[in-house]
Amino acid sequence: MDPYLRMEVKFDRGISLPGCGVWFDAGRKQKFAVVTHAHSDHAAWHSETVLTPATATLMAVRFGKPRGHVHEMAYHQPFHFAAGQITLLPAGHVLGSAMALLETSGERLLYTGDFKLRQSLTAEPAEVVQADTLILETTFGLPRYRMPPAEAVMAEIIAFCEKALLEKHYPVLLAYSLGKAQELSARLAGSGLRVAVHPSIHKMSRIYEAFGVRLTGYELLRADDNNPKVLIYPPNLRSQLAGIPKTRTAIVSGWALDSRARYQFRCDAAFPLSDHADYDELLACVERVQPKRVFTVHGFVEEFAADLRRRGVEAWALGGGNQLELPLVA
Ligand SMILES: [Zn+2]
Numbered sequence: 001m002d003p004y005l006r007m008e009v010k011f012d013r014g015i016s017l018p019g020c021g022v023w024f025d026a027g028r029k030q031k032f033a034v035v036t037h038a039h040s041d042h043a044a045w046h047s048e049t050v051l052t053p054a055t056a057t058l059m060a061v062r063f064g065k066p067r068g069h070v071h072e073m074a075y076h077q078p079f080h081f082a083a084g085q086i087t088l089l090p091a092g093h094v095l096g097s098a099m100a101l102l103e104t105s106g107e108r109l110l111y112t113g114d115f116k117l118r119q120s121l122t123a124e125p126a127e128v129v130q131a132d133t134l135i136l137e138t139t140f141g142l143p144r145y146r147m148p149p150a151e152a153v154m155a156e157i158i159a160f161c162e163k164a165l166l167e168k169h170y171p172v173l174l175a176y177s178l179g180k181a182q183e184l185s186a187r188l189a190g191s192g193l194r195v196a197v198h199p200s201i202h203k204m205s206r207i208y209e210a211f212g213v214r215l216t217g218y219e220l221l222r223a224d225d226n227n228p229k230v231l232i233y234p235p236n237l238r239s240q241l242a243g244i245p246k247t248r249t250a251i252v253s254g255w256a257l258d259s260r261a262r263y264q265f266r267c268d269a270a271f272p273l274s275d276h277a278d279y280d281e282l283l284a285c286v287e288r289v290q291p292k293r294v295f296t297v298h299g300f301v302e303e304f305a306a307d308l309r310r311r312g313v314e315a316w317a318l319g320g321g322n323q324l325e326l327p328l329v330a
Pocket residue numbers: 037039093114
């Protein structure tokens with residue numbers, strides 16, 4: 001361990017920096033915490049919460065009105081507190097998602113939160129900065145997780161939808177209601193396909209539009225509409241599809257790179273479009289940050305930390321277990 005780095009880092013349902021009195025993405029209510037984005041496994045209201053305005057709006061709609069002191073911080077605007085300052089930087093994961101740069105006693109720590117470096121049509125492009133300590137989200141931290149270009153994946157998705165419609169079936173794309181569903185809507189615009197989204201997705205998409213993201217060509221799914229069209233549906237609500245007689249389902253997730261994904265998600269097809277950094281992006285992130293030490297969280301923490309050590313980077317698995325990009329519930 002570098003003797004000059006004094007900042008202690010712990011994991012316990014979130015990341016804790018006891019020396020600074022701050023938490024990142026804490027699962028339980030804390031006195032003072034940063035929430036990097038509005039996915040449920042990262043978001044909670046705390047006595048004092050630091051987050052972006054978009055994350056605050058998304059959280060209020062998803063989890064109820066804010067509690068405690070809410071510090072809405074625009075990207076790049078430092079938040080000063082007793083131990084130093086925290087600056088939120090775009091993470092490229094979903095609307096409003098942020099990396100957190102903590103500066104204290106001459107040390108810089110960057111927590112990526114969920115992030116990706118690939119281009120997105122609906123999330124702010126990620127900005128990675130130099131830091132002494134990097135806490136890295138390693139959901140896809142194995143070499144087998146390399147995402148194909150989104151354009152190629154979209155061509156396959158569009159072909160899947162067109163074939164289903166030709167055969168008088170509803171193509172159903174199962175996609176998480178915050179992030180993936182909006183990226184799909186944006187990438188399907190201009191395909192000529194009619195797209196209807198589940199109400200829970202529609203609610204999120206309206207917030208994207210309110211924050212200036214152009215999403216065209218999608219409509220709210222209505223029970224009385226019998227014209228076959230592409231449906232975008234959250235995977236955890238797919239039981240509601242029972243009322244629709246003829247469907248072809250596809251899971252849209254980075255996990256589609258696993259050959260068993262189609263069976264695991266009980267779908268007719270699986271397409272690898274992800275909101276998370278893939279293996280090469282994780283390496284690229286470390287390269288850009290040039291850290292003196294790395295802590296890995298979520299997913300393949302042990303494997304990726306060992307991989308970094310083989311490359312001569314001091315790295316430690318912090319914990320967090322597997323963070324599924326999509327819930328496996330029916
Ligand atoms: Zn997330």
